[in-house]
Amino acid sequence: MIAQNIAFGIIATVTAVSAVLMVTTRNVVHAALYLVAVLASLGALYVLLTAEFVATTQFLVYIGAVMVLFLFGVMLTRAPGGETQSLTATSWPVAFGVAAILAGALTWALLDQFGSDELSENPVVFRTADVGDEIFSTYLIAFEAASVLLLAALIGAIVLARKD
Amino acid sequence: MFGDPIYRDGVDWGDVALMGFKVLLAFVFLLVATMFMVWFERKVVGDMQNRIGPNVAGPWGLLQTFADGVKFFFKEDLKPANSDPLIFRLAPYLSAVTAFVAFAIVPVGGVFREGEIDTGTVTLFGKETYLQVADPPIGILLLLAVSSIAVYGVMLAGWASGSKYPLLGSVRASAQAISYEAALGLSVVAVVLLAGTLSTHGIVAEQAGGLRSWFWLATGVVPFGVFLIAATAELNRPPFDLVEAEQELVGGFHTEYSSIRFALFFLAEFMNVITMSAIMVTLFFGGPAGPIFFGLDWLWPTVWFFAKVLVFLFVFVWFRATLPRLRYDQLMHLGWKVLIPMMLGWLLVFAAIRQHRLDNVDTAVAIVVGLVLAIGATALLMAAFSAGDRAYERENTIKDEVGG
Numbered sequence: 062m063i064a065q066n067i068a069f070g071i072i073a074t075v076t077a078v079s080a081v082l083m084v085t086t087r088n089v090v091h092a093a094l095y096l097v098a099v100l101a102s103l104g105a106l107y108v109l110l111t112a113e114f115v116a117t118t119q120f121l122v123y124i125g126a127v128m129v130l131f132l133f134g135v136m137l138t139r140a141p142g143g144e145t146q147s148l149t150a151t152s153w154p155v156a157f158g159v160a161a162i163l164a165g166a167l168t169w170a171l172l173d174q175f176g177s178d179e180l181s182e183n184p185v186v187f188r189t190a191d192v193g194d195e196i197f198s199t200y201l202i203a204f205e206a207a208s209v210l211l212l213a214a215l216i217g218a219i220v221l222a223r224k225d
Numbered sequence: 226m227f228g229d230p231i232y233r234d235g236v237d238w239g240d241v242a243l244m245g246f247k248v249l250l251a252f253v254f255l256l257v258a259t260m261f262m263v264w265f266e267r268k269v270v271g272d273m274q275n276r277i278g279p280n281v282a283g284p285w286g287l288l289q290t291f292a293d294g295v296k297f298f299f300k301e302d303l304k305p306a307n308s309d310p311l312i313f314r315l316a317p318y319l320s321a322v323t324a325f326v327a328f329a330i331v332p333v334g335g336v337f338r339e340g341e342i343d344t345g346t347v348t349l350f351g352k353e354t355y356l357q358v359a360d361p362p363i364g365i366l367l368l369l370a371v372s373s374i375a376v377y378g379v380m381l382a383g384w385a386s387g388s389k390y391p392l393l394g395s396v397r398a399s400a401q402a403i404s405y406e407a408a409l410g411l412s413v414v415a416v417v418l419l420a421g422t423l424s425t426h427g428i429v430a431e432q433a434g435g436l437r438s439w440f441w442l443a444t445g446v447v448p449f450g451v452f453l454i455a456a457t458a459e460l461n462r463p464p465f466d467l468v469e470a471e472q473e474l475v476g477g478f479h480t481e482y483s484s485i486r487f488a489l490f491f492l493a494e495f496m497n498v499i500t501m502s503a504i505m506v507t508l509f510f511g512g513p514a515g516p517i518f519f520g521l522d523w524l525w526p527t528v529w530f531f532a533k534v535l536v537f538l539f540v541f542v543w544f545r546a547t548l549p550r551l552r553y554d555q556l557m558h559l560g561w562k563v564l565i566p567m568m569l570g571w572l573l574v575f576a577a578i579r580q581h582r583l584d585n586v587d588t589a590v591a592i593v594v595g596l597v598l599a600i601g602a603t604a605l606l607m608a609a610f611s612a613g614d615r616a617y618e619r620e621n622t623i624k625d626e627v628g629g
Contacts, residue, residue, distance in 0.1 A: 090384065094312070097377070117366045125373025125406070129380070129399060136384045137396065189362045189423060 068109055076102040089135055097128050114189040230346055231354040243350060247358050251328055259495045263290040266495075266542045273546040297488040305481050307387030316385055317482070317489035320378030324496040327371045329358035330425045331503040334513050334527035337433035347523050355426055356513075356527070364423035368504055369410055372459060376402045378493065379461075379468065383478035394477030397553065398461060398468040404560040405458040411568040412448040412455065415575060416508045419444060429512035447571045449509045451564050453540075456501045458560065461494065462541055464548035465556060502537035506530065566606050574599055 076099055083095035100123045107116035196204050231240050264279060264287055271278025279286030304313060334356035335347045347356050361367060376399050383395020417423055420431040458465040469477030479490045506512055515529030551559070574595050581591035 088309075090309070090312070094381075113361055113363045114366075117363045117370050120370040121366070121373055125370065125376070126403070129373070129376055129403060132380060132384075133396070133399060136380070136392065 065109060069106070072102050072105045072109065076106075090132065093128065093132050093135060096131075097124055100124055100128065112187075114192050229355045229360050231352055239350070239352065243352055243354065244358075248329075251358050252325065255325060255328055255496055255499065256492075258499050259492055260290045260294070261287070262495045262499055262538060263293075263491075265538065266545070269539065269542045270546045273543075294488060297485050300484040302484040302486065303481070305387055308481065309385040309387065312381050312385035313481075314486070316378050316382035317486045317493075318378075319381065320375060320493035321489045321496075323371050323375040323378065324493040324500065327368050327497075328500045328503065330361065330364060330367050331500070331507055332357040332360075332426050332429050332512050333503075333530050334523065336517065336522055336526055337430055337512070337514050357426065360424055360426045362424065364425045365413055365417065365428070365504075365508070366423055369406065369413070372402070372409075373406060375493075375497070378490075379478050382482065382490070386478075386481035388481060391478050391480045394468050394480070398478055401458055401461070401465065401467065401556060401560075404557060405455040405564075408451055408560060408564040408568055409455040409459055411565065411572060412444075412452040413508065415444045415448040415568075415572060418572075418576065418579065425507050425512075429507060429514065432511040433514055444509060447567065449505075451568050452505065452508070454559070455564060456505065457541070457544060458556070460497050460501055460541075462498065463545040464550050466550060467553055467556060498538065498541050499534070502534045502541070503530075505537055506533040562610060570599055570602055573602070 079095045079098035079102065083092050083099060086092050086095065100119060104116040104119040104124075107113075107119060231243065267289070268278040268286065279289035282288040282292045304310065332355060346353050348354075379398040379402070380395045383391040383393075383398070386392070416428060420428040422428060422431070461468045467473075469479070479487055482490060510533055513526035513530040515525060515532075517525040577591060577595045577598075581588070
């Protein structure tokens with residue numbers, strides 16, 4: 062348990078620092094890379110919670126696909142160097158307020174729901190296979206709906222991109 | 226049972242030391258193997274092109290790579306003025322580290338026997354364990370996750386160099402890697418469906434019991450072919466080495482790199498070839514399985530494993546020596562319009578066959594229905610392709626008329 066707590070401390074610090082750096086840096090590619098660091102440390106936290114499948118999905122989808130495309134666009138459209146002075150919008154106090162309210166609401170909801178829970182002495186081991194069984198039985202309709210939605214978004218993106 | 230038996234009764238310092246030993250062994254093995262892989266490639270390509278190849282440093286030029294490595298260390302480390310200093314330094318390490326990590330899930334030895342519950346273990350220093358660095362429950366997904374991170378090394382290297390040829394090279398590389406990752410993942414799905422487990426150890430255990438237990442028909446032809454092609458593209462090896470097409474891009478994403486940073490990219494490339502060969506042996510050719518003749522039981526599987534890996538290493542070199550490079554549109558065409566639809570269709574047919582066995586439907590009915598569906602899907606796909614081609618031509622003729 063002690064080792065787990067130390068690891069959590071380290072990873073959480075990395076996450077928080079990267080998150081702050083992401084919104085303060087002036088270089089747009091650096092910002093994207095800090096976001097990658099945040100997502101990767103979240104993946105590390107999932108591993109710490111023995112949710113390997115969620116961690117791998119995080120890596121595959123967010124880091125491997127979403128952020129790569131993101132960087133792709135940034136690299137091709139921005140001048141080499143990626144330094145941008147106008148990256149900090151003038152309305153940042155509003156954004157800060159929204160972020161603070163969101164963080165507060167989430168923290169409150171989590172504490173209210175799980176604040177008094179304690180880990181059981183004999184935790185249930187939930188394996189990757191169980192995740193698969195759950196997705197394809199209990200949550201089958203939600204899973205299929207999400208797939209169809211993604212497919213529609215994909216086709217829509219192609220249609221929008223081709224009509225030029 | 227699941228997982229490495231070493232963790233079943235808690236973890237003590239001996240277990241930690243053993244894991245450290247395994248990691249060190251894998252690390253040293255990969256480094257040395259890469260060294261000889263570079264020599265092997267140069268020598269075989271030399272033979273195929275009627276040249277001698279490296280023959281000065283050491284017997285048969287064996288120490289050539291070592292000499293090159295030493296030379297790289299003493300070269301001046303250039304950094305272009307336009308580059309992004311931190312990312313320029315970071316990129317080669319991203320490439321090299323990811324190349325090491327993927328090898329962790331490959332079982333390199335252990336006697337696998339059919340039907341045994343706890344098969345494929347060896348005893349190291351009095352502890353029963355698997356002969357692989359890690360056997361995570363997500364198994365083969367780790368390979369896909371790691372290879373998606375490996376894209377960053379190439380992409381950031383090209384961008385951070387601050388010049389156009391590396392940027393173009395890295396854009397090609399990342400587009401290529403993303404496109405072929407889909408085909409790679411789909412062909413892995415077929416193996417996972419058949420083995421019923423993601424764990425690489427489990428996949429090898431499913432194939433234990435001689436040649437007839439290998440998945441010849443189900444994954445041996447279509448998924449293996451797709452995997453081999455997609456892996457070659459993923460590795461940026463010829464004929465898919467558009468990333469460093471000298472005639473078009475100077476040297477590709479590592480044009481601006483010199484000294485040991487360049488060597489790291491080189492190391493990562495050859496190390497990835499070894500890892501991919503090992504993964505192919507694991508997924509499609511029974512991993513360390515093979516007949517055990519005499520004497521040391523634990524030695525033979527490892528020997529078989531390396532023999533099989535060597536075959537694939539030769540295949541990769543053979544590709545390089547014989548196949549001309551693809552054009553970029555051909556590459557994208559092959560990836561998106563041939564490999565992915567083929568693999569999706571195969572998965573559909575394959576899943577239907579698996580399901581009819583579970584449901585006890587008549588085999589003939591299942592085959593007829595499967596065939597009809599497959600033909601229908603292919604016809605739809607062809608119609609979509611020709612519609613796309615017609616739209617493309619129409620667009621181009623309009624452009625020509627306006628432009629002309």
